[in-house]
Amino acid sequence: MSLPGNRKDMSDTSVTRGPAGPAESWAALLTPRLVQFAAVARHEHITRAARELAVPQSTLSRAMARLEEDLGVALLARRGRAVSLTPAGRSFARAVRRALEEVERAAEQVRADTDPAAGKVAFGFLHTMGPETVPALIREFRRDHPRVRFALVQSYGEDMIERMRAGELDLCLTSPIPDAPDVVTRRLDEQRLRLVVPEGHRLAGRRRIRLAEAAEEAFVMLEPAYGLRTLTERLCREAGFQPRVAFEGEEAETLRGLVAAGLGVALLPPPTVPRPGVSELTVTAPRTARDIGVAWMAGGGPDPAPVAAFKKFLLGRRGNVLPAHP
Template sequence: MTSDWGIALTPRLAHFVAVARHEHVTRAAHELGVPQSTLSRAVTRLEDDLGVALFARHGRTVSLTPAGRTFLASAERALAAVEQAAESVRSDADPATGKVAFGFLHTLGWETVPGLIRAFRAEHPRVRFALVQTYGEAMLERLRAGELDLCLTSPMPDAPDLVARRLDEQRLRLVVPEDHPLAARRRIRLAEAAEEPFVTLEPGYGMRRILEAMCAEAGFRPRIAFEGEEAETIRGLVAAGLGVALLPPPAFARPGVHELTVTAPRAVREIGLAWAEGRPDTPPVAAFKRFLLSRRGHLLDQQVGAA
C-alpha cells in the first residue's frame, strides 16, 4: 500500500470498525454521532477503494466477509496505535506530569544540571525529563530535528532557526601537569603557552572552537597533541604529562594537575539556553524554560569552582 492509499483509507477506518462491531449501520452511526447516510457512503467508498466487499448486507444488519475479518484485525491495531500515540502526546504535554526533552553539555552534567532539575521539581514534582548529554553541534542538530525541547550549550548558537539566550558565563583555566614548570604559578597569559602541546576536545565540540578562537586572539595557533571526547579524560591526559589544556572548572579536584587563571585574553565561555524558533512549547517545557531564564547570572552557582 502506498502513502496515498494510507491517506485515503485512514479517515474511514473508525467508520468501518464501528459498523463491524455493531453489525448494524444505524447503531454504529448513533455511536459515532454521524448521519446513517454518511456512514453508509463511507463504508461503500472504502470497499470501492479496496476493490473487495467487506460486509454482506442482510436488510438492516451486516456481517463481515472473510476479507472484512482480515481487514478488521489490522484496522483495530491501527486505531489502537493512533490512540496510544494521542495519549502519549497528551501525557507529555500535561502541565503537571508532562515531559521535557533537555540536552546539555558533558561538562554541565556533574552538578549543574542535577541541581537545576532538583530546584525545578520542588515546584513541579511530577514533571518528567528525557536527558541528553552530548557535545554542542550534535545537540543543536537534535534540537532542530525535534528530539530536544531545550538545551544548555556553549558557545551560543547564531542561526536563524534557533533562539538563544545567554544565562551565565564560566571561567576557563589552563590545566598543566603538576610537575610542569608552569605549575609553580597561579596566573598566566595564554600567549605564554604558545609552544606547549595542547590536549583538547575533538572538532565539533564547543570547547574546541573556544580554544582555537582564544589562541588566535593571543596570537598563535595551538599545536594539538591529543584529542578526546570528554573533559575529565582530557584532564587525565594532562596529568599523564601529554600536554596542557584549556578547560572549565572540574566537578571535583583532580590529582596530578595544576590549574592556572588565564589573565589574557579574557578566558570565559558563555552558557546559553537554546530552542527552535517558532516551535510551540508544551506547558511543562514553557515552565522549565521560564525557570532557566529566571536564573540568568546564577546558573552555575552550585558548581564547584565556578566563580
C-alpha cells in the same frame, strides 16, 4: 452471498469501487467507517454495535454495506441482526484495530506533549554540562513540574543549532552563544576555565599563572568543531602564542585523563569531582572564561506549554545556572 443493491457478488474479491483518482485515497474513503466496523467486528451484532455507537441500526447497516461496496470484498456474513466475520473480515478487523490503537496512542502523546503538567522538552546541552549542571537544573525544575519529561541530547554547539533547525530540539544550553538571524539567544552565566597540568609538572606547584607561561607546552584540545577548542585557540593568541596541539578528543574529562597521563596541558572547565593526577591553576591573564547561554529558534510561534515553562525557568536562573566550584 449477494449484498443489497446493484453490486456484483462479494465472493469475487476484485475491487468494484475505490479511490476515484489522485484527489481521493483509501484512507479518506474508508476512515469515517472504520470505528463503526471495529464495533461491529467486536460485537458481531449490528444492534449491539449500534447501541454502543449511539447510532440507528439502519444507519450502521448501510455504513457496513457501503464499506464492503467500496472495498469490493465481503467482510461480514449476515444472519439476521447477528453477523460473523469472513476470513477477509477478520484480517481487515485486525488491521483496523491496530490502526485505531495507533491513532489513540498518537492522540494521547500529542496531548501529553502540550500539557503543561505532562509534556516533553527536547533539550540539548554541552558534554561538559552533563555530569553536574543539567541533572541539577532538571531536578529543580521537576519539583514544580514533576510530570514533564525530557529528551536529552549531548553534543557540541553547531550540531545542536542544526538539530534545532531540523526540529529535533526545542532549546539548548551552549557555548559560545551563537549569533545567527534565525536563532534567539540569552546569556545565562559565565564559566571560568583553568589551566590543567600533570602532577609533577614544572607549573604544578603554582596556584595562579599567566597563560603566556604555558606557551611552550603541548596542548590537548577538543576537536575543531567544538566551541571550547575555538575559545582556547583565541585565548592563546591573546596571550601571544599559537598553541601546539598534541592530542584531540571529544570530551573534557578524556582530555583531563590525557593531561594526567603527562601528554600535555589543557584549558578546561572545573571538573565534577577532583581528578587525581592533575593540578588545576587559575589563569590571571588573559581572562579565561566562556559565556553560557540558552538558544532557541526564532519565529516558531508559541512554545508548547512544557517548553515555555522550562525556558522561563532557565531565564530565571541567570547567574545561577552553573554549580559553584572553589
